[in-house]
Amino acid sequence: KxxxxxxxxxxxxxxxxxxxxxxxxxxxxxxxxxxxxxxxxxxxxxxxxxxxxxxxxxxxxxxxxxxxxxxxxxxxxxxxxxxxxxxxxxxxxxxxxxxxxxxxxxxxxxxxxxxxxxxxxxxxxxxxxxxxxxxxxxxxxxxxxxxxxxxxxxxxxxxxxxxxxxxxxxxxxxxxxxxxxxxxxxxxxxxxxxxxxxxxxxxxxxxxxxxxxxxxxxxxxxxxxxxxxxxxxxQGVANDFETDLFKPIMDQVCSMAGISYGATPQGDMAAKVISDHIRAVAFMIADGILPANDGQGYVLRRLLRRAARYGRLIGLKGAFLTDLLPKVLEIMGDPYRELKDSRLTIEQVVSVEEKRFGRTLEQGSDLLHSEIEALAAEGEATLSGVVAFELYDTYGYPLELTMEICQEKGFVVDEEGFRGEMEAQRQRARASSKQANSVMTGDLYTELLASHGPTPFVGYSSLCCESEIT
Ligand code: ATP
Ligand code: MG
Ligand code: MG
Ligand code: MG
Structure with a gap:
């Protein structure tokens, strides 16, 4: 039945x-x-x-x-x-x-x-x-x-x-x-x-x-x-993604991408990964996890970015992950009230992450593919830690994502080299944070600080004077 x-x-x-x-x-x-x-x-x-x-x-x-x-x-x-x-x-x-x-x-x-x-x-x-x-x-x-x-x-x-x-x-x-x-x-x-x-x-x-x-x-x-x-x-279906717990999400992914489920293995794979990850992302944020560079927040970020990349493989751009959230809520929002209660936060976090990564995803992909071509030409099999770190640091590629893309093409990543670069950056950050004396946390703020420099607070002496705000 x-x-x-x-x-x-x-x-x-x-x-x-x-x-x-x-x-x-x-x-x-x-x-x-x-x-x-x-x-x-x-x-x-x-x-x-x-x-x-x-x-x-x-x-x-x-x-x-x-x-x-x-x-x-x-x-x-x-x-x-x-x-x-x-x-x-x-x-x-x-x-x-x-x-x-x-x-x-x-x-x-x-x-x-x-x-x-x-x-x-x-x-x-x-x-x-x-x-x-x-x-x-x-x-x-x-x-x-x-x-x-x-x-x-x-x-x-x-x-x-x-x-x-x-x-x-x-x-x-x-x-x-x-x-x-x-x-x-x-x-x-x-x-x-x-x-x-x-x-x-x-x-x-x-x-x-x-x-x-x-x-x-x-x-x-x-x-x-x-x-x-x-x-x-x-329900007598071939896999979990065809059950009513996933089907409406799968259908929306396919219709947004203009593909039919069952047409190509790559298309099906992408639709499944996206449908899986978007559920995970929504539930993680509802339980208070925010994107970060370590811990649970890193896993959240990794899933979001992996889903974004799988979207590109089937031609999905823009805020497609954010657009899927209403479907997740439709299926899971009644048994899991926390999804409804955190709806706005979930949408905002996904949308911000999606936009940030969306801006650099293609550039990173160009860099990675030209590096891979160069390696292939030289008969090398290992992507250097320096490049993997640049992808991470400048283009927002989680290490695992770079490793996965390399693996698909038959290459590996120098993980140790990557960690070395990471450690070196940490040392630099530690040295500079002594000067910045910042109490703000979260890499969004670190990024803002890096690109705009510190903004002095002038509210004690002045209420509105543009020229004083640097
Ligand atoms: P499998 O061998 O299929 O990976 P498991 O032996 O790792 O499963 P258990 O640790 O025994 O799984 O967990 C109990 C049950 O939870 C499993 O019998 C299965 O029904 C379910 N389960 C485990 N891992 C997953 C997963 N990644 N996704 C969905 N269901 C899972
Ligand atoms: Mg088991
Ligand atoms: Mg088992
Ligand atoms: Mg298992």
Whole structure:
């Protein structure tokens, strides 16, 4: 049965609430935990309960958590299932229900509530987890040849060398041979055919200094399932970008560019990257992130600029990213009020960034391509750190963007050289900031200061006298 992404999100929440879970709204993309740049999974806001350093207010919970995974940037558009920003549906238990319930209820949700075909599902378990095998096989009725056993690498979860850890079990859905990645593709293959939809983690051990596993007095459950993937199965489409969570954005990108989806792989790729990144950008700004040269703000800037460059590849210029924001709000603004509340800020930030980078994107591209031609002529394969830094500093190219463009042409970038240039500039800036004695932050202001020089404040002695304002 066809259902909207929105309905599926709500069904998941209602289902776990009916099993006694407390529903929390999504937590911020910026975690409390300073060791992480972004919330990368539903369990991140609850990490303290898993570590046992805080007591949960409820024995079990359910969320649809906003997540950002930068490690998946290069997968976006290349696979059917990866995004930078996505929603992770998750059920959590801290000393409440455990493995049996998580598995059997999870299965009940997928088959009874959502109506997925159980015969097309495979499950993976950790080698030694006989308990999980018995539940899947004897209680749920999954045939033995649909239960795959893997080792630590694939099916054992831990946060660090010691502390809470445990086996996990993943649910895969066979999308059929048309999704196969090649002749060696088999159940458990890490591709779009055996689509990984849901990971159930059974945090049941406390790993000691000597490596031994001691059972935790209070066993925990932590699961995560990508809403976009599940929606693609329910809606019977080839990839997440064809679901109603993305389709209106994709359609607008294609119509603005005057291309048809499905016409060329390059066009589709660009439309997917742009549709993915604009969602990430909107949500990041709504959670208070602003473009910057480091931290979360750098990732935001990198995504914006990468999207702008992909736009150029399909002929999109001007403020096309800003123009896409109403669509993002239309799809996501109801479940995520923060988007509506921050609408003006989001529009302004995207528009300013887009204009700033838009001015230098082409010039940078000309420079980069002539450098690449020169390298090719000399039979060299490495773009110098000096050029990469000039692209960064003068034309606003994030290093990763330069690296990606070089890679497409078969070149690499001297990253170390780049960092050296960066450090040298930092030293210069440090020396000059002693003189400027500026308290302003943000590179927009640094830039203004650099191009216009300091402006003395004359308001104490004079209210309006143009000649005094230098
Ligand atoms: P994959 O193997 O497909 O990269 P994963 O094993 O890295 O996924 P987990 O860390 O197990 O993913 O996260 C739990 C669930 O979150 C996954 O089963 C999947 O449904 C979803 N998920 C993970 N990464 C992404 C992503 N980049 N975009 C969308 N959904 C994702
Ligand atoms: Mg992954
Ligand atoms: Mg995986
Ligand atoms: Mg996984």
């Amino acid at each position: 066809w259902r909207s992404g929105r309905e599926i999100r709500q069904l998941f929440i209602d289902f776990w609430v009916s099993k006694g879970a407390h529903h929390y709204d999504s937590f911020s993309l910026v975690p409390e935990d300073p060791t992480l740049l972004f919330t990368i999974a539903g369990m991140v806001p609850f990490k303290k309960y898993y570590l046992g350093i805080a007591e949960p207010d409820f024995p079990s919970a359910v969320t649809s958590q906003k997540c950002v995974r930068t490690n998946d940037i290069d997968n976006v558009g290349r696979t059917a299932r990866h995004h930078t920003f996505f929603e992770m549906l998750g059920n959590f238990s801290w000393g409440g229900y455990f493995k049996r319930e998580s598995i059997t209820w999870g299965w009940e949700f997928l088959t009874d509530v959502i109506g997925l075909d159980g015969d097309r599902m495979y499950v993976t378990i950790y080698n030694d987890d006989q308990e999980a095998f018995d539940i899947w096989h004897k209680e749920v009725g999954v045939p033995e040849d649909h239960i795959l056993r893997f080792g630590e690498e694939e099916n054992f979860w831990f946060m660090g060398p010691t502390g809470p850890c445990g086996p996990d079990s993943e649910i895969l859905y066979d999308q059929g041979p048309s999704f196969s990645c090649g002749p060696d593709c088999a159940p458990g293959c890490d591709c779009d055919r055996y689509l990984e939809i849901w990971n159930h983690v059974f945090t049941q051990y406390d790993r000691q200094d000597d490596g031994s596993l001691v059972p935790l007095p209070r066993k925990n459950i932590d699961t995560g399932m990508g809403l976009e993937r599940l929606t693609s199965l329910v």
